Amino acid sequence: MMQDVFQLIARxxxxxxxxxxxxxxxxWPDFFVDECxxxxxxxxxxxxGLEASLIYAASRGMLMDRVASLRDANIYERxxxxxxxGQPYIVSEDLDVVRSETSFMVVxxxxxxxxxxxxxxxxxxxxxxxxxxxxxxxxxxVCDSSRIDTLLALPL
Numbered sequence: 001m002m003q004d005v006f007q008l009i010a011r012x013x014x015x016x017x018x019x020x021x022x023x024x025x026x027x028w029p030d031f032f033v034d035e036c037x038x039x040x041x042x043x044x045x046x047x048x049g050l051e052a053s054l055i056y057a058a059s060r061g062m063l064m065d066r067v068a069s070l071r072d073a074n075i076y077e078r079x080x081x082x083x084x085x086g087q088p089y090i091v092s093e094d095l096d097v098v099r100s101e102t103s104f105m106v107v108x109x110x111x112x113x114x115x116x117x118x119x120x121x122x123x124x125x126x127x128x129x130x131x132x133x134x135x136x137x138x139x140x141x142v143c144d145s146s147r148i149d150t151l152l153a154l155p156l
């Protein structure tokens with residue numbers, strides 16, 4: 001059973017980062033259930049149990065609003081991401097919810113071709129299982145550094 005859920009989560013992770021890296025932000029909210037949490041925070045805040053975060057959304061609707069604002073309202077220098085993921089580690093598995101942790105590294109590619117290591121960290125996830133698929137109920141992207149570039153526009 002553990003192997004099956006591992007494969008489901010590994011596939012969901014790969015599809016998630018492919019969506020962002022390919023610039024298909026309109027499809028990004030589809031990885032989440034309607035009542036979900038998406039949060040980007042620092043390791044220090046997470047360790048201390050502080051709720052403050054750099055990005056916070058409490059529903060799939062809020063994620064859709066974020067995509068719409070990135071497309072229509074926000075002004076930021078155009079860039080893209082390339083995610084590198086570690087293997088997901090299954091922390092716990094209940095009847096319908098699977099918790100996992102996955103390390104990530106994100107390279108930012110600017111319009112002029114400049115590349116830089118943007119952020120490293122880990123995803124702390126709660127997936128809802130539905131047959132042969134999983135969707136995120138909660139994703140907390142815990143960034144290793146407390147120094148975050150101000151160009152945190154795209155989802156991690």
